[in-house]
Amino acid sequence: MRRRITALALLAVTALAPALVTSTPAHAAPTLQMVYSYLPYDVCISFGQSGVQTGRWQTWWCSTHYPQTYPGYYTYDLWAYVN
Numbered sequence: 001m002r003r004r005i006t007a008l009a010l011l012a013v014t015a016l017a018p019a020l021v022t023s024t025p026a027h028a029a030p031t032l033q034m035v036y037s038y039l040p041y042d043v044c045i046s047f048g049q050s051g052v053q054t055g056r057w058q059t060w061w062c063s064t065h066y067p068q069t070y071p072g073y074y075t076y077d078l079w080a081y082v083n
Helices: 001-022 040-052
Strands: 031-039 056-063 074-082
Touching: 031 040, 031 056, 040 056, 040 074
Parallel strands: none
Antiparallel strands: 031 074, 056 074
């Protein structure tokens, strides 16, 4: 009796293995995106940290943006590798 149960369990696992392997979705690689632009520095940092906490990205940074319309006033762009 124990051999029959083992044989049936092995048969079930063997039959389901291809279905389990093909049903798993392939994870796409994160893509680099400018998520927000024209932000004040503290807002850029806050948005970057909140993106990590919510799982939207792991790697992010703020880059300086010098808009032509506001001379002498720097803004920041938030870049991230979005999942």
